[in-house]
Amino acid sequence: MWKTFLGIVAATLCVLHLTVSGAAAELVKVPTGWLDEHETFLMWYAKEKGWDKEAGLDIELKLFNSGPDILSALPAGEWHFAALGALPAMLGNLRYGTTIIAQANNEAAYCTSVVVREDSPIAKVKGWNKDYPDVYGSPETVRGKTFLATTLTSSHYALSTWLHVLGLSDGDVTIKNMDQAQALGAFENNIGDGVAIWAPHTFIIQEKGGVVFAGDIVKCKKSNPIVLIADMKYAEAHPDVTAKFLSVYLRAVDMMKKTPPKDMVKEYQRFYLEFVGKDYTTNQALLDLETHPVSNLDEQLAIFDDSRGPSQAQKHQSDIASFFTTVGRITAAEAAKVADGKYATNKYLKLLKAEQQ
Secondary structure (H helix, E strand, O other): OHHHHHHHHHHHHHHHHHHHHHHHHOOEEEEEEEOOOHHHHHHHHHHHHOHHHHOOEEEEEEEOOOHHHHHHOOOOOOOOEEEEEHHHHHHHHHHHOEEEEEEEEEOOOOOEEEEEEOOOHHHHOEOOOOOOOOOEOOHHHHOOOEEEEOOOOHHHHHHHHHHHHOOOOHHHOEEEEOOHHHHHHHHHOOOOOEEEEEOOHHHHHHHHOOEEEEEEOOOOOOOOEEEEEEEHHHHHHOHHHHHHHHHHHHHHHHHHHHOOHHHHHHHHHHHHHHHHOOOOOHHHHHHHHHOOOOOOHHHHHHHOOOOOOOOHHHHHHHHHHHHHHHOOOOOHHHHHHHOOOOOEOOHHHHHHHHHHO
8 A cells, every 4th residue: 555655656756746847848948148237127027936937938138238139149159039129120130131020118208327526628519409408518629629429329320320410420530449348448548539339338427427328219309219129030930929029028028117217226236247147326326226117908909000101119210321321321222121110010919919909
């Protein structure tokens, strides 16, 4: 009898082991690419909570220095989904066949900006262009100066937009290409006349003082959405996985919209220390959380609604292509390939919505 009982227990444990192992094996491994930014926190938090596993995924988060770095890793198959700025997203479609599947967040004032020192001649002139009263600088104070930026990223977009407001172009200044940490460090060591940076580096430099935000994206009357992109071939072959990936991210969005930013500061600091490997002060973390509005599924569907013509998302990508053609960063032939912005699709958002109904 006792041997029979032990045999039953052993058999049961074996079945349980096989069941658990089978369940684990069913998780779809999903490599993803991210920057040391706000949007990454949402997926990091979702991963911490196990929400990816609840969706049947095992999402791997890989950290990169810039959008172009993320894009250059795609041919090696290092990611299926990623988050980056609208400008590299355009280049991603043009050169690597990526597609925009959602908006990760949007950046408010000061998030992406051109920063100069407080004693700079640039900081002494404000409202030279009467249509942009809060923008600093003039053609005379800016022409010929050296600016540090991560080229072909949102920081470059901020710099080019600011120059355009002042009646200048990239060719009127010297642009030194550096990653964001290098650019910030160099500027603090008195290299360059200005630096084009994005959050969280904007908040770090703001807290140290002695600087003026000469022209940020918002005050230059542009927006700077951070978008979620996919390797188009993978997304088309695995639409179910793509929708599940979005469900995990948007679950974190729902959490963020319901939670006061001050209540997320500690977790944000932990994310920054553990994933990025740097300390982040309470004030910096709070500013970062407060200045990155996010959109839930219904809001995303409105942003990507193209039922009555180009969607908001498509129009923004079209504007990006037009602008960077004007400043000579892409050719007219290249711009024609991305001019309609139709690589920003609502296909997977609609699939997710259908699954939830």
